[in-house]
Amino acid sequence: MDAMATRTLIDFRTDPTCYKHWRIEFDGPVAHLIMDVDPNGGLVPGYELKLNSYDLGVDIELHDAVQRLRFEHPEVGAVVLRSGKDNVFCAGANIRMLGQSSHGHKVNFCKFTNETRLSIEDATENSGQTYLCAVSGPAAGGGYELALTASHIMLIDDRKSSVSLPELPLLAVLPGTGGLTRMTDKRRVRRDLADVFCTTEEGVRGKRAVAWRLVDEVIPPSAWAETVAKRAREAAARSDRPRDAKGIALTSLERRIDGGSIRYLLVSVDCDSEKRRAVITVHGPTEPVPDSVDDAVAQGAEIWPLAMARALDDAILHLRLNEPELGLWVFRTEGDPAAVLAYDAFLETHATHWLIRETTHFIKRVLKRIDVTSRSVVALIEPGSCFAGTLAELAFAADRSAIFAGEASGDNKPPATLTLGAANFGTYPMGNGLTRLQTRFLGEPQSLAKAQTAIGAPLDAEAANDMGLVTFAYDATDWADEIRIMLEERASFSPDSLTGMEANLRFPGPETMETRIFGRLTAWQNWIFQRPNAVSATGALQRYGTGQQADFDRNRV
Amino acid sequence: MPDGMTIDYDGLIPNNVDLATDQRVRKALETWHPGYIDWWKDMGPEGFQQSLVYLRTAIGVDPKGWAKFDYVKMPEYKWGILLAPAAEGRTIPFGKHKGEPAWQDVPGEYRAMLRRLIVVQGDTEPASVEQQRHLGATAPSLYDMRNLFQVNVEEGRHLWAMVYLLHKYFGADGREEAEELLQRRSGNQDTPRMLGAFNEATPDWLSFFMFTYFTDRDGKMQLEALAQSGFDPLSRTCRFMLTEEAHHMFVGDSGVQRVVERTVQAMQQAGITDPTDIASVRALGVIDLPTIQKKMNLHFSLTLDLFGNEISTNAANAFNAGIKGRYREDKLDDDHALIDATYPVLRCIDGQIVEQQAPALSALNMRLRDDYVKDCESGVGRWNRVIEKAGFGFRLKLPHVAFNRAIGEFAAIHADTEGNLLDGTAWNERKGAFLPDDADAAYISSLMVPVHETGKFASWIAPPRVGIDNKPGDFEYVQIVQ
C-alpha cells in the first residue's frame, strides 16, 4: 500500500532539464511559470495526471522552479503562474493518487505542497519577485489553492473558466493546501460566502468571483494576453531586484547514500533504523568568508551558508518522505563557531544584496521546515560543535537540547559552547512571526533581553543552562547515559501523540495565516484523512471516479 | 390536462406544461422571451426573417401532432415548451436508484450535476443557429433553404426546452444560466460557446450537411442518453426533442447523399473514370469525392471530441446517480448498474493505441462514442451505394477515431485516417491530404451561389427524391421577402 514510502525513493533534487510538468519562459523581467503536467509522468504507477492535476513529483518540480527563479534569475521581478493546457488551469491534487496513498504519504505530500506555496508568497513578500496568476480554464481545488499564493489573480472571463474548491462536496475532505485559510486570512473573503463557495462543486466565475474577492480581476479573452502581460510588467517594474545582475547556478546537489549513511558535502546523516533515529550533523564553514559580495556571487551555490542550507533542506525532505520510521532526529554540528559567526556577519553586512537576501530567506525556510516536521528533534551541543548564530537556531528549533559540560576526556576538541549572534534576534522568524528565542521566552521577556546582551560571547554549558538557552547540561560522567536514556525513552512513545504534542508546543504565541494552515487546517485535514467517510473502501476518496457515491456515517463527531 | 398532451396556444408561450397556472415559471419565461427574440433577430438566420418559410410546427405532442406544415415568418414561429407525455408509474431505469419512482423534482444532491448537463446541452442549441446564420444567402435551392430554416427554428425550440427546465427547477441560478445562454456567441473570442465544435465556423453548405450529419448526431446521442434520465421532466423533454432532431439528421444525411449523387452523375456524363482526377471533376462544377472525404474527416473528428474523455468520472457519476443513461438504455439487457462490469476502451499507452478493459461506469463516454460511430456508418454506407451504383470504385470511409483529436486519449498523438501513428513532421506534411486546405475551401466557396428559382438546384447538388410534406419538385418552399 505504502508504495511511495518503501518502494520508491523520492528524490527532491531536480532541475529544469528534467522537468516533466513545468516549463519556464522568460520575457525580460517577467517569467512565465507554465504548468503542463504530463499525464503519464506520475511519481508512481496507478494514476494518470489528467487535467493538470498534480502529485508530489509535480510539486517537487514547482518547488525547484520557484527556488531557481529566485537564485538563478535576479533579473526576474514578476512571475506569472499559468497553465500550458488549453482547457484547464489545474484540477488540483490527483484524486486517485490520494486514494491509493498511505496516510503518511498524504500528510507529507500536503506538508511539502504547503511549504512550496508559502515559499511562493515569501518570494513575493521578501524577494521582490512578485507572483501573479493567470487562470484560464477551471482552477479547481489545489489548482485554485495554487492561484491563491499569487498576489494578483486574473481570471479569464470566457464563461468556462472558474475557480472552485470542490473538495468538500466532491471528495469529503478539505481544501487542505491552505485553501480555506488563504481565503479568509489572505483574501478576506466573507465567511458566509466562503461557506457557499466551498460547498459549490462547480465554483464561481466571472464578475461574481471578483465580487466575492476570490480573484482580483476578470478579463475578457480578447484582452487577456495583453492585460496579463501588462500586469506582469507593472509588477516587475515595482521590483527592487537588479535587472542587469546575473544569477548563480543552483548546481546539482551532491549526495551519496550508502546503507544508513547519507553524505552531503556539509551535512551527514546517520540512520539507525533499530533505534529509529537519525543523527544529522551539520558541518561549519572551512573556507574563509568571501572578500566581497562579488566574490560570493562568483562562488555561487558553493558558498557555505547556501551549500549548507541546500544540503540540510534536502536531508530534511529525504528523511521526512523516505524514512518515516526514524521518529527521532538528533541535530549535531561540527566546526568552528567563530567561522559561523563570520559568515553571519558577512550576510548581515550585505543583507540588501539580492543573493545574500535570497540566502538568508532560504535558511529561514529550511529552519521552518524543522518547525513543522513531525519528528522529535533533539539538539546535542557537544565539544567541537559550532552552535553559533545561524546554527544555534538548530538548537532553538529542537524540542529539547543538551549541552556537554566541561571537558571531555581523551580528545582535544574545544569545549561545547553555544554562541548567540544577531541572526538569532530577527533574521529567521518562525511561522508565528516571532524568532525562536522570542517564542522560547514568551513568558520571560527579561531572559530574552539578557540573551541579547550575550551576543558574540561563547556560552559554556553552565551559562547557557542558566540563561535558559538549553534544556539540559550534563558533564562527562552523566552525558552518555543521560542522552542514551533520553533518546531511547523518546523513541518508545507513541509517534502520534508525540507529533501532536510537539506541534502544539512548538507554536505558542500569536496565530498567523501560516500557523493556522499548519495547525488548524492541516490538523483537521489529517483527522478527516483518517475517517472512514473519506478513506474507507466506501468513502469518498475511494469511490471517486467510480461513479458510485460514498456511504457516509452520518454521525457528527 | 392530466395526460400532458394539451398544448396551450393561447398565452405568449405555447406549452403543454400548464404554464397558465405556474405563475413563477411563466413570469420567468416571459421575462426571458424578449431577450430570446432579440437574440433570434441578432443571431438567427440573416436576411430572411420576413420571408414566408414552409415550416413544420408541432401542434401536439402525440405522433399526430407532427403533421402541421404551413408558411410562417421565422420570428413568428411557435416556439414553445413541449414535453412528451408522462409515462404512468415510470421508475428510474438505471444506476443506484434503479427502480425508485422517477423524480418529478430535482433531487438536491444532484442539482449541480443536472444543471451542468442541461446548460451544456442547452448551449449547443443556439450555437448551431449562430454558426449557420449566413448560410441562407448561398442556399443551393429553396428546398435546402427551407430545411436550413427548419433546423434553425427547431434548434431555437430546443433552447426553449432547456431554458424551461432551468427556469422551472433551478431557481435563481437557473435563470442566470438561461440568461447566459443568450449571451454566449459561437466563435466569439470573449464569449464563446462551451464546446469546441460549436465554435467552429460553418462556412459552406457542404459543411452544413456534414455538421448536421455528424455533429447533430452527437446531439442525438446525448439526447438519447438524457431521455433515459431518472429526472422525468428532462427525460420527457429530450424524448420530444429527439423527434425534431431526426429531421436534422435527415437534412445532413440526404444533403451529403445528394452532393455525392450529383458528383457521380456529372462524372458519368463527362466520361470521367478516375474520381481522384480532382481538376477534371471540379471543372464540372461539382465537388470531387476526395474533398467530400476530407470534409468528412474534419467533421467526424471534431465531433468525436464532443464525447469528452474516454474515461470519465463525470459520466460515471451521472450514470450511477440515475441522471444520464446509455444510448437506448431501455433496450439493453444487463443489470443497468454496471458496478462490476467492464468495457473495452481504446487507450494511448506509450504512444501505441491499445484496447484495455476499463470499469464500465467510467467508460460510458467511450461506449456512447462507439454507439455513435456505429450510427455514423449507416449513412456512409448509403452514400457509398450511390457511388457504387454509378460504377465507381471510390468509397467514402470514416477516419480512425485517433485521427485529428484534441480531447481524450489521442489528443497527445498524431495519427493518419487509418490510425497509424505519425510524428509531428509527418503530420504537418500529410495534413493537407486528410483535411480540407485553403484551396479546397476556396473551391467549395466558389460554388456557393444562391438558387432562388422554384424547383432549381445549384450545379453541385442533386434534387431530393421526395419533397418535404410530399410537395412537388417546384414547390415554393420559401417565399422570399427581402
Add this chain to the structure above:
Amino acid sequence: MLDAPVKQHLIDPEICIRCNTCEATCPVDAITHDDNNYVVDAAKCNFCMDCIPPCPTGSIDNWFVVNKVFSIEDQFSWLELPPKPPEAETSTADALDDEAQHLLDEAHTGAGGHVPAPASAAKPRINLFNRAKPAIATVTGNLRITAPDTDSDVRHIILDFGTVAFPLLEGQSIGIVPPGRDANGRSHTMRLYSIASPRDGERPNTNNLAITVKRVHEPRDDGTMFAGIASNFLCDLTLGATIEVIGPFGATFLMPDDPDADIVMICTGTGSAPFRGFTERRRRTASTPRGRLHLYFGARTPGELPYFGPLQRLPETLIVKELVYSRIPEQPREYVQDRMRSRSASLAALLAKDTLHIYICGVHGLESGAEAALTDIAANAGLDWSALRARMRAEGRFHVETY
C-alpha cells in the same frame, strides 16, 4: 386470405436515415430494425398512421397492394424498394378502411373512372383516426345557414380538436358514427361529411373544422316522417358537446395548390361544403391569383342556399358566383346546367386551358346534367368532351363526388 390482395406498409430503404423515430413511435411495436434496414411487420401493423407524421424523410409513406406480404427478412435484405405491383399503380386510396373507401368509391363513380389528385395538391393524410381510436372534437359552433322561414335546415357545425392534431385538406371528408345502436343492436354505419373549412381552420391557425349538415326530415311514402339518425344527431348538438370523429378521408377530390389553376365548382345544397373550403383556402393564400374560381351553385331559393350571406361578400376577382334558383316565385325555374349553358363562352374558354379543374359535388344526378351542358359547350367550341374529360380525369382535373 393469403392470396387476397392486401395493403402493406413499407419503408423505403433508400430514403430512410435510420433515425428510429418510427420505431420509437409505433404503439404496437410493428417496426423493428437490423443493421441494414428499418422494416414494418405486416402482421402487427394496424395502419394507425402514428409513424407517418414524425418521419423526417417521407420514406415511411409507402403502401403496396400485394398478393403475398413481404416478410421482415425480405425487407431486411433490401437495398431499395421492389418494383411497385402494377395494379397498385392506378389506385390512389381514399381511405385505408373498407367502410370509408366503399363510401367514397360510391361517391366518385360519377367521374366515370379513376381520378388521381390534382398534380399540385398537397399530400393528404388519411385514416389518422379510426373507429377504434377516434378523435374527440368539441362542438364550438352550430349555426343554421338557411333562412329560418324555409323547410331546409342546413347547419354549419364547427368541431374543435383542442390539442389533438387533425391535419386535413380542403375536399376531404370526415366520418361520423352516430352514437347508439341500430335496431339490430349493431353500431350505426359511418357517414361521411365533406369538410367545409380550409386546412388551417375556420379562422387561420385554429385547430378546428366545419361541416355542412342538412337535417334529414322528410315524409315517407306511408305518411310517417323519416328522421335521419346522423343528421339529426349532428344538427341537435349543443355547444360544448363532444363527439367522435374518424378520418380524414379522401386522397383525390382535393384542390390544386397552384394559384394559376382555374376551378369550376358545380354544386347543389350541402355539396357546396368542399367548395367553401376551396374558396377560403384560395382567399387566404393567394392575394393576386391568376386563376379564378367559378361557382355554379343551385338551390330552390336564396333562403335555402347555404352560405348565401357570406358568399355575397366575396370579391369577383376571387370568385365568379353563379347562384341559380329553381323556385323563385314568378320566375322560370333555372337549374345549374341552364346557367352553365348561358355562360358557354366563358366555360368554353376555360375548357381550352390546361389549368382548368372541374369539381362536381352534390346529389346523385347532378353530374349528368352538368356533363350534358359541358358536352354541348365543348362541341360548340370544337372540342370533344368525352376525350377532354378522359384527359382531365387522368390529370386529376375532373372530379365528381355525389351521393
